[in-house]
Amino acid sequence: MTIRARMTLWYCAALLISILLILVLGLDELRERKQGEKQPSAGMAELVGIVVWVGIPTVLLSIGAGWWLTRKALAPVATLTEAARRVTESNLNRELPRSRNGDELDQLTAVLNDMTGRLHQSFRRIREFTLHASHELKTPLTILCGETEIELHDESLTPGERERSSNRLEELRRLARIVDGLTLLAKADSGLIRVASTPVHLQELVRDSFADTQVLAQASGLTVELTACEEAIVRGDPHRLRQLLLNLVDNAVKYNQGGGLVEMGLRAKNGTAELTIANTGPGIAPEALPHVFERFYRGDPAHNRDMAGCGLGLSIAEWIVTAHGGTIQIESTPSKLTTVAVLLPILPEMTKVS
């Protein structure tokens, strides 16, 4: 029950009690007079009349007035609620509007602003930390990779030493890819990456990517199909969109099964380009689905451990889509079909020309 309804009800109850009190006191008065006079019924009817014709309208009027009054009193709360609801991780630095009249609600707003301000600082510190950390890791990684590579050029290595060295190099490269992904996401979080904004013929990127996917999939005996490839021109960064496509088809190939299928499609409808990439394979458990875009999320550790991925692929894909004003969704029926759907806004004026 809202504060407003509760206050109106209390108000109403108080009025009813006072009317009842008037009625009881009136009846008491009548009983006293009855002992001296002969016409008790006339006084009784008059009293009931007064209560009905004056009391009930008063109660009704009070309900209305109370409803209006509480609404007026609570309006700033409603505004505050609406403003607070719009607060997310990305706009924590935006302050809630204050009335500055010094009342309780204004004080509450000030406290809320203080709190989000502190949260904003914390988030900023975490982002900066990640950025610095990933940056600091690059120099030692460069040295380690380089020195290991030089070591591998040494002809006097025994086969065992050579294998150990090349294993180490492989892991170092994986670490380098993780750090790369981390840097990219940390920069994206801090708004440090400028995404180009040029008209991109999505259908051309999809066709290119389809050709590459066929080649990638052949080694694993997969079939690749392009179910639709309609013209769709979007505004964006061709490099990032290529990265998105490769990222998604690479997943579709890696997490597949022998003799499986990868299905790609690009459809344009109602000003939206819909890119879908579906694949057969073990799929994703329903409880894991909401988390797949989270950084370093591994749904099934045992299953994913041997995969060469860096655990950031889908997070990066999500960032690319969001940076292009689109949405990405993933649906999965375990051991049947997993479908990733990307929706991107089509450039309006270009669609009319075509």
Next chain:
Amino acid sequence: MSETVRFVVMRVLVVEDEKKTASFIRKALQAEGFAVDVCDNGADALVAPSATPYDVVVLDIMLPGPDGLSVVRQWRQQHNATPVLLLSARGQVTERVEGLDAGADDYLPKPFALAELIARVRALTRRGGENKFSVLRVADLTLDTVTHRARRGGVDIELTAREYQLLEFLMRSAGRLCGRMMILEKVWNYDFDPNTNLVDVYIMRLREKIDANFGRKLLHTVRGTGYVLKESP
């Protein structure tokens, strides 16, 4: 052309303030037969080419003193056209564009594979000497860049568009090691490491088409870090 180049010692200047990084870059380049000088700050780097002419400069962006970008900018203003390969730990797309705008010839984000660095330095030393003929030839393999026709030993070879692009790139860089990143950049136009075996799979397919049915192999894998198309093994 390549015969004469082989006997001239190429001199490379490495400008890198991080000592260990500078040291392994020097070792790797020396192992490839380059003469290498190392310099650890921007101010010294600015005047270094006027004392010794270099064939290539490997230049880190983050340096004490003037940074790599201002160094290359000033060289270009002084009409010093020495090819420059920029190195950077930041690895931002805009930085690459910025570096090329400043006058650098190539850009490599850290951490990089050494083979990639060497391949790029080599590519820069041969810049200008690139094969400009419309028909490329390596042993008995020919590629007509106008008609996109590939032939080996008088037999036509069918290529997809991407296979053609890859073969053209490899043939234009014949005899030179081509790193994976470099191939992705030039053939696929990717400016990031996509973490797939795309290049390896394409090379495998190409090998089946140009090498499998012929005695002498032309397409070689080099220590798992890159590929080279050449006549001798």
